[in-house]
Amino acid sequence: xxxxxxxxxxxxxxxxxxxxxxxxxxxxxxxxxxxxxxxxxxxxxxxxxxxxxxxxxxxxxxxxxxxxxxxxxxxxxxxxxxxxxxxxxxxxxxxxxxxxxxxxxxxxxxxxxxxxxxxxxxxxxxxxxxxxxxxxxxxxxxxxxxxxxxxxxxxxxxxxxxxxxxxxxxxxxxxxxxxxxxxxxxxxxxxxxxxxxxxxxxxxxxxxxxxxxxxxxxxxxxxxxxxxxxxxxxxxxxxxxxxxxxxxxxxxxxxxxxxxxxxxx
Numbered sequence: 001x002x003x004x005x006x007x008x009x010x011x012x013x014x015x016x017x018x019x020x021x022x023x024x025x026x027x028x029x030x031x032x033x034x035x036x037x038x039x040x041x042x043x044x045x046x047x048x049x050x051x052x053x054x055x056x057x058x059x060x061x062x063x064x065x066x067x068x069x070x071x072x073x074x075x076x077x078x079x080x081x082x083x084x085x086x087x088x089x090x091x092x093x094x095x096x097x098x099x100x101x102x103x104x105x106x107x108x109x110x111x112x113x114x115x116x117x118x119x120x121x122x123x124x125x126x127x128x129x130x131x132x133x134x135x136x137x138x139x140x141x142x143x144x145x146x147x148x149x150x151x152x153x154x155x156x157x158x159x160x161x162x163x164x165x166x167x168x169x170x171x172x173x174x175x176x177x178x179x180x181x182x183x184x185x186x187x188x189x190x191x192x193x194x195x196x197x198x199x200x201x202x203x204x205x206x207x208x209x210x211x212x213x214x215x216x217x218x219x220x221x222x223x224x225x226x227x228x229x230x231x232x233x234x235x236x237x238x239x240x241x242x243x244x245x246x247x248x249x250x251x252x253x254x255x256x257x258x259x260x261x262x263x264x265x
Contacts, residue, residue: 001093003047007085008040009067009077009096011056013153014120023127025053025103028113028120036117040073042110045123049107050091053125054099058149058161063098090128100136100148104129178204188260193241198248202256209258217258226262237263 001007014028029039045051056064066081078085084097088104095102105125113120136148150162160166181189181203188194188202209217218226225243229236240259247256 001048001050002040002044005092006074007076007078007094008044009081009083010039010041011064011068011153012041013155015053023130024108025105025125025127026122027053027125028122030120031114031117033117036115038121042121042123043073045107045110048092050093051105051107051123051125052088052091052093052095053103053105053127054096055101055103055148056151057098057100058151058163060096060098061151061159088129095131100133101143102131103127104131172204176206178206179208183208185260185263187237187263188241191237191241193238194245194248198245201248201253202244202260205253205257209254209261214258214261217255218262221255222259222262233263 010029012027012029014030015025016027017023017025029042031038041051060083063081063083067077067083069077069080071077071080078094078096085094086097086102088095091104091106095104103125105127107123108126109122109124111122111124113122132143136143138144138147145162145167148162152160152162154160181199184199184202189199191199194202222240222243225239226236229239240263244256244259247253247259
């Protein structure tokens, strides 16, 4: 809001969380590329260094787009977009009732990155209070990405919806460093069968099978492959990498390693 208490609402693609303790978010109202004018958000924050960051879910996507239109200064975009103003607890600007998550913030710094059209102005905000709707939480009280149904801007008129097949989990134990890419055989690192993601999974293991285990696996599971391709090492290598890829798809990284180590260059 400005010094007269007039509310302004605007969407920002350039936004992220940069600290959790203290909780700090940063967003950037850039100078307009067409005429190098400043956005009302930046002008208002210099007058009243408080704001509310309202996370956008798919349900209010089109209303968010409405708030992006260039209304004259002094026009309340919440009203134009048909959104509900909810009184904040710690700051003057209201929250957006339709948003599943709202962050009440105070501005702690503004960093100007340039004076030409398109130059950003980084707004550093400390989060004073966070509001999260209960219906987007899971049984443990964490935000469920499938329930909150967020959208993000990819550029221009393109957006992405964090729902359905777009959502996936990546399992990683940061307390146990993996063996790394340098532990993969050279012919595996240059494989045209295994993808970068598959090689990354192989490099994430904390222990590599020893020679005894590899030879045992080779005799028990790969004998036919070696007999068929014993005179064609290049084809044998590809066949072993295909076997390794099949193991990776089953989340069997141990035996994927047994497959790639079975080849002796």
